[in-house]
Protein backbone atom coordinates (compact mmCIF):
# COMPACT_ATOMS: atom_id res chain seq x y z
CA UNK A 138 0.00 0.00 0.00
CA UNK A 139 1.16 3.51 -0.72
CA UNK A 140 2.05 4.70 2.77
CA UNK A 141 4.95 5.35 5.05
CA UNK A 142 5.81 1.87 6.22
CA UNK A 143 9.44 1.49 7.29
CA UNK A 144 10.37 -2.07 6.36
CA UNK A 145 13.51 -2.12 8.51
CA UNK A 146 11.60 -0.87 11.53
CA UNK A 147 8.81 -3.36 10.79
CA UNK A 148 11.30 -6.25 10.67
CA UNK A 149 12.73 -5.12 14.00
CA UNK A 150 9.24 -4.83 15.51
CA UNK A 151 8.35 -8.33 14.31
CA UNK A 152 11.63 -9.64 15.73
CA UNK A 153 10.73 -8.10 19.09
CA UNK A 154 7.28 -9.67 18.92
CA UNK A 155 8.73 -13.08 18.07
CA UNK A 156 10.99 -12.86 21.11
CA UNK A 157 8.08 -12.41 23.53
CA UNK A 158 7.25 -15.06 26.09
CA UNK A 159 3.69 -16.32 26.26
CA UNK A 160 2.14 -16.34 29.71
CA UNK A 161 -1.01 -18.43 30.05
CA UNK A 162 -4.45 -16.87 30.37
CA UNK A 163 -4.52 -18.12 33.96
CA UNK A 164 -1.25 -16.28 34.66
CA UNK A 165 -2.58 -13.14 33.04
CA UNK A 166 -5.78 -13.12 35.10
CA UNK A 167 -3.88 -14.01 38.27
CA UNK A 168 -1.63 -11.00 37.71
CA UNK A 169 -4.50 -8.66 36.92
CA UNK A 170 -8.10 -9.42 37.87
CA UNK A 171 -9.10 -6.16 36.15
CA UNK A 172 -8.08 -7.40 32.71
CA UNK A 173 -11.67 -7.21 31.43
CA UNK A 174 -11.84 -3.49 32.25
CA UNK A 175 -8.55 -2.85 30.47
CA UNK A 176 -9.34 -5.00 27.47
CA UNK A 177 -13.02 -4.36 26.79
CA UNK A 178 -13.97 -1.77 24.19
CA UNK A 179 -17.38 -0.28 23.50
CA UNK A 180 -18.53 1.41 20.30
CA UNK A 181 -21.89 3.17 20.46
CA UNK A 182 -24.33 4.92 18.14
CA UNK A 183 -27.61 6.82 18.61
CA UNK A 184 -30.73 4.70 19.20
CA UNK A 185 -32.22 6.55 16.23
CA UNK A 186 -31.03 9.49 14.13
CA UNK A 187 -30.71 12.60 16.28
CA UNK A 188 -31.36 10.77 19.55
CA UNK A 189 -29.22 11.40 22.65
CA UNK A 190 -29.69 7.83 23.86
CA UNK A 191 -27.12 5.33 22.65
CA UNK A 192 -26.85 1.61 21.98
CA UNK A 193 -23.82 -0.26 20.75
CA UNK A 194 -21.56 -3.23 21.05
CA UNK A 195 -18.88 -4.26 23.49
CA UNK A 196 -15.92 -6.39 22.60
CA UNK A 197 -14.11 -8.24 25.38
CA UNK A 198 -10.54 -9.14 24.38
CA UNK A 199 -9.49 -10.14 27.90
CA UNK A 200 -9.59 -13.88 27.17
CA UNK A 201 -6.84 -13.49 24.57
CA UNK A 202 -3.15 -13.75 25.39
CA UNK A 203 -2.36 -10.09 24.75
CA UNK A 204 -0.45 -8.71 27.73
CA UNK A 205 1.30 -5.41 28.34
CA UNK A 206 4.48 -6.57 26.60
CA UNK A 207 2.62 -7.80 23.53
CA UNK A 208 0.42 -4.69 23.35
CA UNK A 209 3.45 -2.42 23.59
CA UNK A 210 5.28 -4.41 20.93
CA UNK A 211 2.26 -4.37 18.62
CA UNK A 212 1.95 -0.62 19.10
CA UNK A 213 5.59 -0.30 18.03
CA UNK A 214 4.81 -2.42 14.96
CA UNK A 215 1.80 -0.19 14.23
CA UNK A 216 4.05 2.86 14.17
CA UNK A 217 6.70 1.12 12.05
CA UNK A 218 4.04 -0.02 9.58
CA UNK A 219 2.92 3.59 9.08
CA UNK A 220 -0.58 2.76 10.27
CA UNK A 221 -1.65 6.36 10.91
CA UNK A 222 -0.62 7.49 7.42
CA UNK A 223 -2.24 4.50 5.73
CA UNK A 224 -5.45 4.97 7.69
CA UNK A 225 -5.47 8.61 6.62
CA UNK A 226 -4.89 7.51 3.03
CA UNK A 227 -7.77 5.01 3.30
CA UNK A 228 -10.28 7.68 4.32
CA UNK A 229 -8.63 10.43 2.29
CA UNK A 230 -8.92 8.74 -1.09
CA UNK A 231 -5.20 7.88 -1.35
CA UNK A 232 -3.98 4.93 -3.41
CA UNK A 233 -4.17 2.09 -0.89
CA UNK A 234 -4.50 -0.56 -3.61
CA UNK A 235 -1.19 -0.04 -5.42
CA UNK A 236 -1.34 -3.09 -7.70
CA UNK A 237 -4.50 -1.69 -9.27
CA UNK A 238 -3.64 1.97 -8.70
CA UNK A 239 -6.89 2.55 -6.79
CA UNK A 240 -8.25 4.13 -3.66
CA UNK A 241 -10.62 2.08 -1.49
CA UNK A 242 -13.63 4.28 -0.84
CA UNK A 243 -16.09 1.99 0.93
CA UNK A 244 -15.94 4.32 3.95
CA UNK A 245 -17.31 7.18 1.86
CA UNK A 246 -20.48 5.15 1.25
CA UNK A 247 -21.44 5.81 4.86
CA UNK A 248 -20.05 9.32 5.05
CA UNK A 249 -16.42 8.59 6.00
CA UNK A 250 -14.27 9.96 3.22
CA UNK A 251 -13.34 13.12 1.37
CA UNK A 252 -16.16 15.64 0.82
CA UNK A 253 -16.17 14.90 -2.92
CA UNK A 254 -16.40 11.12 -2.38
CA UNK A 255 -19.08 11.49 0.26
CA UNK A 256 -21.12 13.80 -2.00
CA UNK A 257 -20.85 11.31 -4.84
CA UNK A 258 -21.87 8.42 -2.56
CA UNK A 259 -24.82 10.37 -1.17
CA UNK A 260 -26.04 11.22 -4.65
CA UNK A 261 -25.83 7.55 -5.70
CA UNK A 262 -27.60 6.48 -2.52
CA UNK A 263 -30.35 9.04 -3.10
CA UNK A 264 -30.82 7.67 -6.61
CA UNK A 265 -31.06 4.15 -5.23
CA UNK A 266 -33.53 5.35 -2.59
CA UNK A 267 -35.76 6.95 -5.21
CA UNK A 268 -35.86 3.73 -7.22
CA UNK A 269 -36.52 1.60 -4.13
CA UNK A 270 -39.37 3.85 -3.08
CA UNK A 271 -40.80 4.01 -6.60
CA UNK A 272 -40.81 0.19 -6.73
CA UNK A 273 -42.49 0.00 -3.33
CA UNK A 274 -45.11 2.42 -4.66
CA UNK A 275 -45.77 0.23 -7.70
CA UNK A 276 -43.87 2.08 -10.46
CA UNK A 277 -42.88 -1.27 -11.99
CA UNK A 278 -46.24 -2.90 -11.31
CA UNK A 279 -46.82 -5.22 -8.40
CA UNK A 280 -43.41 -6.48 -7.17
CA UNK A 281 -43.57 -9.11 -4.46
CA UNK A 282 -40.34 -11.02 -5.16
CA UNK A 283 -36.81 -10.19 -6.20
CA UNK A 284 -34.19 -12.62 -7.46
CA UNK A 285 -30.86 -10.98 -6.66
CA UNK A 286 -28.19 -12.47 -8.91
CA UNK A 287 -24.53 -11.92 -8.09
CA UNK A 288 -21.59 -13.83 -6.65
CA UNK A 289 -18.82 -13.32 -4.08
CA UNK A 290 -18.89 -9.75 -2.84
CA UNK A 291 -21.96 -9.08 -4.97
CA UNK A 292 -23.93 -11.73 -3.07
CA UNK A 293 -22.52 -12.54 0.38
CA UNK A 294 -23.27 -9.14 1.94
CA UNK A 295 -26.84 -8.90 0.62
CA UNK A 296 -27.50 -12.54 1.61
CA UNK A 297 -26.24 -11.89 5.15
CA UNK A 298 -28.17 -8.66 5.59
CA UNK A 299 -31.43 -10.04 4.19
CA UNK A 300 -31.19 -13.17 6.31
CA UNK A 301 -30.37 -11.10 9.39
CA UNK A 302 -32.90 -8.32 9.01
CA UNK A 303 -36.03 -9.78 7.43
CA UNK A 304 -36.93 -12.48 9.95
CA UNK A 305 -40.07 -10.58 11.01
CA UNK A 306 -40.98 -8.70 7.87
CA UNK A 307 -39.73 -8.28 4.31
CA UNK A 308 -41.24 -5.55 2.16
CA UNK A 309 -40.17 -7.64 -0.84
CA UNK A 310 -39.28 -11.34 -0.67
CA UNK A 311 -35.64 -11.49 -1.87
CA UNK A 312 -33.77 -14.63 -2.99
CA UNK A 313 -30.04 -14.24 -3.48
CA UNK A 314 -28.68 -16.59 -6.14
CA UNK A 315 -24.97 -16.89 -6.71
CA UNK A 316 -23.92 -20.33 -7.90
CA UNK A 317 -23.74 -21.25 -11.58
CA UNK A 318 -25.19 -24.64 -10.59
CA UNK A 319 -28.68 -24.27 -12.08
CA UNK A 320 -30.16 -25.89 -8.99
CA UNK A 321 -29.68 -22.59 -7.15
CA UNK A 322 -31.66 -20.56 -9.66
CA UNK A 323 -34.33 -23.26 -9.99
CA UNK A 324 -34.87 -23.12 -6.25
CA UNK A 325 -35.48 -19.36 -6.48
CA UNK A 326 -37.84 -19.84 -9.44
CA UNK A 327 -39.92 -22.26 -7.37
CA UNK A 328 -40.31 -19.66 -4.62
CA UNK A 329 -41.26 -16.74 -6.89
CA UNK A 330 -44.21 -15.76 -9.06
CA UNK A 331 -42.73 -14.58 -12.39
CA UNK A 332 -45.49 -12.00 -12.84
CA UNK A 333 -44.41 -10.15 -9.69
CA UNK A 334 -40.65 -10.82 -9.72
CA UNK A 335 -37.88 -8.28 -10.22
CA UNK A 336 -34.34 -9.30 -11.18
CA UNK A 337 -31.50 -7.43 -9.43
CA UNK A 338 -28.33 -8.05 -11.37
CA UNK A 339 -25.31 -7.34 -9.16
CA UNK A 340 -21.86 -7.38 -10.68
CA UNK A 341 -19.10 -4.85 -10.18
CA UNK A 342 -17.50 -5.77 -13.50
CA UNK A 343 -20.65 -6.92 -15.31
CA UNK A 344 -18.59 -9.70 -16.87
CA UNK A 345 -18.67 -12.50 -14.28
CA UNK A 346 -19.60 -15.73 -16.07
CA UNK A 347 -21.79 -17.14 -13.32
CA UNK A 348 -23.79 -13.94 -12.93
CA UNK A 349 -24.27 -13.25 -16.62
CA UNK A 350 -25.31 -16.86 -17.29
CA UNK A 351 -27.79 -16.82 -14.41
CA UNK A 352 -29.13 -13.48 -15.62
CA UNK A 353 -29.87 -14.87 -19.10
CA UNK A 354 -31.66 -17.86 -17.58
CA UNK A 355 -33.71 -15.61 -15.31
CA UNK A 356 -34.81 -13.48 -18.28
CA UNK A 357 -35.72 -16.64 -20.19
CA UNK A 358 -37.77 -17.82 -17.21
CA UNK A 359 -39.69 -14.54 -17.13
CA UNK A 360 -40.35 -14.68 -20.89
CA UNK A 361 -41.41 -18.33 -20.82
CA UNK A 362 -43.82 -17.50 -18.04
CA UNK A 363 -45.69 -14.78 -19.88
CA UNK A 364 -43.84 -11.63 -18.80
CA UNK A 365 -44.07 -9.26 -21.80
CA UNK A 366 -40.96 -7.20 -21.22
CA UNK A 367 -38.51 -9.26 -19.14
CA UNK A 368 -35.74 -6.70 -19.72
CA UNK A 369 -37.93 -4.08 -18.07
CA UNK A 370 -37.76 -6.10 -14.86
CA UNK A 371 -33.98 -5.88 -14.52
CA UNK A 372 -32.16 -3.49 -12.20
CA UNK A 373 -28.37 -3.46 -12.69
CA UNK A 374 -26.01 -2.77 -9.78
CA UNK A 375 -22.54 -2.22 -11.11
CA UNK A 376 -19.36 -0.17 -11.35
CA UNK A 377 -19.48 -0.68 -15.14
CA UNK A 378 -22.76 1.05 -16.08
CA UNK A 379 -21.85 1.23 -19.76
CA UNK A 380 -21.55 -2.58 -19.86
CA UNK A 381 -24.99 -2.93 -18.25
CA UNK A 382 -26.51 -0.63 -20.87
CA UNK A 383 -24.72 -2.53 -23.63
CA UNK A 384 -26.16 -5.76 -22.17
CA UNK A 385 -29.63 -4.26 -22.51
CA UNK A 386 -30.53 -2.66 -19.19
CA UNK A 387 -32.25 0.69 -19.54
CA UNK A 388 -30.08 3.50 -18.20
CA UNK A 389 -32.79 4.55 -15.75
CA UNK A 390 -32.54 1.16 -14.08
CA UNK A 391 -28.76 1.08 -13.72
CA UNK A 392 -27.53 1.91 -10.22
CA UNK A 393 -23.80 2.57 -10.44
CA UNK A 394 -21.17 2.58 -7.74
CA UNK A 395 -17.56 3.81 -7.85
CA UNK A 396 -14.79 1.60 -9.23
CA UNK A 397 -12.86 2.30 -6.03
CA UNK A 398 -15.35 0.23 -3.98
CA UNK A 399 -14.09 -3.36 -3.88
CA UNK A 400 -16.54 -6.23 -4.34
CA UNK A 401 -16.23 -7.56 -0.78
CA UNK A 402 -16.53 -4.01 0.56
CA UNK A 403 -19.59 -3.11 -1.50
CA UNK A 404 -22.65 -3.93 0.63
CA UNK A 405 -23.25 -0.26 1.43
CA UNK A 406 -23.18 0.74 -2.27
CA UNK A 407 -25.93 -0.04 -4.78
CA UNK A 408 -24.97 -3.70 -4.29
CA UNK A 409 -27.18 -3.27 -1.20
CA UNK A 410 -30.21 -2.49 -3.40
CA UNK A 411 -31.93 -5.86 -2.73
CA UNK A 412 -31.42 -5.27 0.99
CA UNK A 413 -32.98 -1.81 0.76
CA UNK A 414 -35.85 -3.28 -1.25
CA UNK A 415 -36.46 -5.83 1.50
CA UNK A 416 -36.04 -3.62 4.58
CA UNK A 417 -36.75 -0.11 3.27
CA UNK A 418 -34.45 2.90 3.02
CA UNK A 419 -34.85 3.94 6.68
CA UNK A 420 -33.51 0.63 7.93
CA UNK A 421 -30.80 0.68 5.26
CA UNK A 422 -29.85 4.10 6.63
CA UNK A 423 -29.58 2.56 10.10
CA UNK A 424 -27.13 0.01 8.75
CA UNK A 425 -25.04 2.87 7.35
CA UNK A 426 -25.24 4.69 10.69
CA UNK A 427 -23.90 1.68 12.60
CA UNK A 428 -21.04 1.36 10.13
CA UNK A 429 -20.31 5.09 10.40
CA UNK A 430 -20.05 4.84 14.20
CA UNK A 431 -17.30 2.23 13.76
CA UNK A 432 -15.58 4.37 11.10
CA UNK A 433 -15.59 7.32 13.50
CA UNK A 434 -14.00 5.18 16.21
CA UNK A 435 -11.46 3.57 13.88
CA UNK A 436 -10.40 6.90 12.36
CA UNK A 437 -9.35 8.51 15.62
CA UNK A 438 -8.67 5.87 18.31
CA UNK A 439 -4.97 5.27 18.88
CA UNK A 440 -3.11 2.02 19.48
CA UNK A 441 -4.77 -0.45 21.80
CA UNK A 442 -7.75 1.89 22.30
CA UNK A 443 -8.72 1.21 18.70
CA UNK A 444 -10.95 -1.87 18.76
CA UNK A 445 -10.52 -3.10 15.14
CA UNK A 446 -6.76 -2.53 15.46
CA UNK A 447 -6.74 -4.45 18.74
CA UNK A 448 -8.59 -7.30 16.99
CA UNK A 449 -5.88 -7.22 14.32
CA UNK A 450 -3.23 -7.47 17.08
CA UNK A 451 -4.99 -10.65 18.25
CA UNK A 452 -5.13 -12.04 14.71
CA UNK A 453 -1.42 -11.37 14.18
CA UNK A 454 -0.50 -12.71 17.60
CA UNK A 455 -2.18 -16.04 16.93
CA UNK A 456 -1.18 -16.54 13.28
CA UNK A 457 2.37 -15.24 13.44
CA UNK A 458 3.45 -15.84 17.02
CA UNK A 459 1.49 -18.94 17.97
CA UNK A 460 1.25 -20.74 14.61
CA UNK A 461 -2.55 -20.80 14.45
CA UNK A 462 -3.71 -21.56 10.92
CA UNK A 463 -7.38 -20.90 11.44
CA UNK A 464 -9.67 -18.60 13.38
CA UNK A 465 -13.26 -19.49 14.18
CA UNK A 466 -16.33 -17.26 14.45
CA UNK A 467 -19.48 -18.48 16.16
CA UNK A 468 -22.60 -16.35 16.05
CA UNK A 469 -24.89 -17.13 18.95
CA UNK A 470 -27.75 -15.70 16.94
CA UNK A 471 -29.60 -17.30 14.04
CA UNK A 472 -29.77 -13.92 12.33
CA UNK A 473 -26.00 -13.93 11.94
CA UNK A 474 -25.83 -17.47 10.54
CA UNK A 475 -24.27 -16.19 7.32
CA UNK A 476 -21.71 -13.96 9.04
CA UNK A 477 -18.91 -16.58 8.99
CA UNK A 478 -19.39 -17.00 5.20
CA UNK A 479 -19.27 -13.24 4.76
CA UNK A 480 -16.13 -12.92 6.89
CA UNK A 481 -14.49 -15.77 5.02
CA UNK A 482 -14.52 -13.79 1.79
CA UNK A 483 -13.69 -10.49 3.47
CA UNK A 484 -10.66 -11.85 5.32
CA UNK A 485 -9.39 -14.60 3.04
CA UNK A 486 -9.81 -12.77 -0.28
CA UNK A 487 -8.30 -9.61 1.24
CA UNK A 488 -5.40 -10.97 3.24
CA UNK A 489 -4.68 -14.39 1.72
CA UNK A 490 -1.50 -13.10 0.07
CA UNK A 491 2.14 -14.19 -0.21
CA UNK A 492 3.78 -10.92 -1.16
CA UNK A 493 3.93 -7.51 0.45
CA UNK A 494 2.38 -4.41 -1.09
CA UNK A 495 5.70 -3.73 -2.84
CA UNK A 496 5.98 -7.24 -4.22
CA UNK A 497 8.45 -8.84 -1.80
CA UNK A 498 7.82 -12.24 -0.19
CA UNK A 499 6.02 -11.87 3.15
CA UNK A 500 8.02 -12.69 6.27
CA UNK A 501 5.36 -14.79 7.97
CA UNK A 502 1.94 -16.34 7.49
CA UNK A 503 -0.85 -14.05 6.31
CA UNK A 504 -4.62 -14.51 6.74
CA UNK A 505 -5.77 -17.42 8.83
CA UNK A 506 -8.48 -19.66 7.42
CA UNK A 507 -11.73 -18.13 8.70
CA UNK A 508 -14.46 -20.60 9.51
CA UNK A 509 -17.31 -20.95 11.93
CA UNK A 510 -20.99 -21.51 12.46
CA UNK A 511 -23.89 -20.89 14.76
CA UNK A 512 -24.17 -21.56 18.47
CA UNK A 513 -25.42 -23.59 20.14
CA UNK A 514 -25.55 -25.95 17.14
CA UNK A 515 -21.79 -25.90 16.69
CA UNK A 516 -21.24 -26.97 20.31
CA UNK A 517 -22.78 -30.30 19.42
CA UNK A 518 -20.75 -30.67 16.26
CA UNK A 519 -17.27 -29.11 16.19
CA UNK A 520 -16.51 -27.80 19.68
CA UNK A 521 -14.97 -31.11 20.72
CA UNK A 522 -11.93 -30.17 18.63
CA UNK A 523 -11.83 -26.65 20.07
CA UNK A 524 -11.77 -28.00 23.64
CA UNK A 525 -9.61 -31.10 23.31
CA UNK A 526 -8.10 -31.13 19.82
CA UNK A 527 -4.45 -30.49 19.06
CA UNK A 528 -5.01 -27.22 17.19
CA UNK A 529 -4.95 -23.91 19.00
CA UNK A 530 -7.83 -21.96 17.49
CA UNK A 531 -8.75 -18.43 18.57
CA UNK A 532 -12.52 -18.12 18.66
CA UNK A 533 -14.80 -15.11 18.30
CA UNK A 534 -18.22 -15.35 19.93
CA UNK A 535 -20.89 -12.90 18.74
CA UNK A 536 -24.21 -12.52 20.53
CA UNK A 537 -27.06 -10.09 21.05
CA UNK A 538 -28.17 -9.06 24.54
CA UNK A 539 -31.74 -8.48 23.35
CA UNK A 540 -33.51 -11.55 22.00
CA UNK A 541 -34.72 -11.79 18.43
CA UNK A 542 -37.56 -14.18 19.22
CA UNK A 543 -40.86 -13.75 21.03
CA UNK A 544 -40.90 -17.14 22.71
CA UNK A 545 -40.31 -18.03 26.35
CA UNK A 546 -37.31 -15.89 27.50
CA UNK A 547 -35.69 -19.20 28.48
CA UNK A 548 -34.59 -19.62 24.85
CA UNK A 549 -32.47 -16.50 24.79
CA UNK A 550 -31.14 -16.97 28.32
CA UNK A 551 -29.96 -20.48 27.51
CA UNK A 552 -28.41 -19.23 24.26
CA UNK A 553 -26.46 -16.47 26.04
CA UNK A 554 -25.48 -18.70 28.98
CA UNK A 555 -24.02 -21.23 26.57
CA UNK A 556 -22.13 -18.57 24.66
CA UNK A 557 -20.46 -17.29 27.83
CA UNK A 558 -19.91 -20.81 29.16
CA UNK A 559 -17.94 -21.80 26.07
CA UNK A 560 -15.51 -18.90 26.39
CA UNK A 561 -15.05 -19.66 30.09
CA UNK A 562 -14.54 -23.39 29.48
CA UNK A 563 -12.04 -22.89 26.69
CA UNK A 564 -9.99 -20.63 28.94
CA UNK A 565 -10.25 -22.48 32.25
CA UNK A 566 -10.04 -26.08 31.06
CA UNK A 567 -10.33 -28.83 33.66
CA UNK A 568 -7.70 -31.25 34.85
CA UNK A 569 -8.57 -34.92 35.23
CA UNK A 570 -6.74 -38.08 36.16
CA UNK A 571 -8.38 -39.58 33.13
CA UNK A 572 -6.57 -38.14 30.09
CA UNK A 573 -9.67 -38.60 27.90
CA UNK A 574 -11.63 -36.38 30.26
CA UNK A 575 -9.02 -33.66 30.76
CA UNK A 576 -9.33 -30.21 29.22
CA UNK A 577 -6.05 -28.36 28.76
CA UNK A 578 -7.66 -24.92 28.80
CA UNK A 579 -5.70 -21.75 28.00
CA UNK A 580 -7.66 -21.52 24.74
CA UNK A 581 -8.40 -17.95 23.68
CA UNK A 582 -11.62 -16.23 22.70
CA UNK A 583 -13.01 -12.76 22.07
CA UNK A 584 -16.65 -11.98 22.83
CA UNK A 585 -18.76 -9.44 20.97
CA UNK A 586 -22.04 -8.44 22.61
CA UNK A 587 -24.33 -6.16 20.62
CA UNK A 588 -27.16 -4.55 22.57
CA UNK A 589 -29.57 -5.64 19.85
CA UNK A 590 -28.93 -7.43 16.58
CA UNK A 591 -30.61 -4.80 14.41
CA UNK A 592 -29.63 -3.05 11.19
CA UNK A 593 -27.25 -0.63 12.94
CA UNK A 594 -25.49 -3.45 14.79
CA UNK A 595 -25.06 -5.41 11.58
CA UNK A 596 -23.59 -2.35 9.87
CA UNK A 597 -21.25 -1.90 12.83
CA UNK A 598 -20.13 -5.54 12.80
CA UNK A 599 -19.40 -5.37 9.08
CA UNK A 600 -17.44 -2.11 9.30
CA UNK A 601 -15.57 -3.46 12.32
CA UNK A 602 -14.36 -6.46 10.33
CA UNK A 603 -13.52 -4.37 7.27
CA UNK A 604 -11.23 -2.25 9.44
CA UNK A 605 -9.84 -5.24 11.32
CA UNK A 606 -8.90 -6.73 7.95
CA UNK A 607 -7.30 -3.48 6.76
CA UNK A 608 -5.40 -3.07 10.03
CA UNK A 609 -4.10 -6.65 9.78
CA UNK A 610 -2.92 -5.98 6.22
CA UNK A 611 -1.06 -2.87 7.38
CA UNK A 612 0.70 -4.83 10.14
CA UNK A 613 1.79 -7.44 7.60
CA UNK A 614 2.64 -4.87 4.91
CA UNK A 615 0.29 -6.41 2.34
CA UNK A 616 -2.36 -5.01 -0.02
CA UNK A 617 -5.83 -6.20 1.11
CA UNK A 618 -7.68 -4.68 -1.83
CA UNK A 619 -6.66 -6.82 -4.82
CA UNK A 620 -7.50 -10.48 -5.49
CA UNK A 621 -5.42 -11.74 -8.39
CA UNK A 622 -5.45 -15.22 -6.89
CA UNK A 623 -8.92 -15.84 -8.30
CA UNK A 624 -7.94 -15.17 -11.91
CA UNK A 625 -5.92 -18.26 -12.89
CA UNK A 626 -8.78 -20.70 -12.28
CA UNK A 627 -11.13 -18.48 -14.31
CA UNK A 628 -8.64 -18.46 -17.22
CA UNK A 629 -8.22 -22.23 -17.15
CA UNK A 630 -12.02 -22.72 -17.07
CA UNK A 631 -12.13 -20.68 -20.29
CA UNK A 632 -9.40 -22.87 -21.81
CA UNK A 633 -11.39 -25.98 -20.87
CA UNK A 634 -14.44 -24.43 -22.52
CA UNK A 635 -12.54 -23.78 -25.73
CA UNK A 636 -10.65 -27.07 -25.53
CA UNK A 637 -7.46 -25.17 -26.28
CA UNK A 638 -4.88 -25.45 -23.58
CA UNK A 639 -1.88 -27.37 -22.45
CA UNK A 640 -3.69 -29.49 -19.87
CA UNK A 641 -1.90 -31.79 -17.46
CA UNK A 642 -2.71 -35.51 -17.87
CA UNK A 643 -4.91 -35.62 -14.76
CA UNK A 644 -7.07 -32.67 -15.89
CA UNK A 645 -7.22 -34.03 -19.45
CA UNK A 646 -8.47 -37.41 -18.15
CA UNK A 647 -11.03 -35.73 -15.90
CA UNK A 648 -12.24 -33.59 -18.82
CA UNK A 649 -12.83 -36.76 -20.79
CA UNK A 650 -14.58 -38.48 -17.88
CA UNK A 651 -16.82 -35.44 -17.31
CA UNK A 652 -17.74 -35.18 -20.97
CA UNK A 653 -15.96 -31.86 -21.40
CA UNK A 654 -13.40 -32.97 -23.99
Ligand code: F6P
Nearest residue numbers: 289290291340341342345400623
Ligand atom coordinates in the same frame (compact mmCIF):
# COMPACT_ATOMS: atom_id res chain seq x y z
O1 F6P B 1 -13.73 -13.90 -8.48
C1 F6P B 1 -13.66 -13.08 -7.38
C2 F6P B 1 -14.50 -11.85 -7.52
O2 F6P B 1 -13.89 -10.96 -8.39
C3 F6P B 1 -14.77 -11.20 -6.18
O3 F6P B 1 -13.74 -10.42 -5.74
C4 F6P B 1 -16.03 -10.48 -6.47
O4 F6P B 1 -16.68 -10.09 -5.29
C5 F6P B 1 -16.78 -11.50 -7.27
O5 F6P B 1 -15.78 -12.14 -8.03
C6 F6P B 1 -17.86 -10.99 -8.16
O6 F6P B 1 -17.41 -10.08 -9.11
P1 F6P B 1 -18.40 -9.11 -9.84
O7 F6P B 1 -19.11 -8.31 -8.84
O8 F6P B 1 -17.56 -8.29 -10.76
O9 F6P B 1 -19.37 -9.96 -10.62
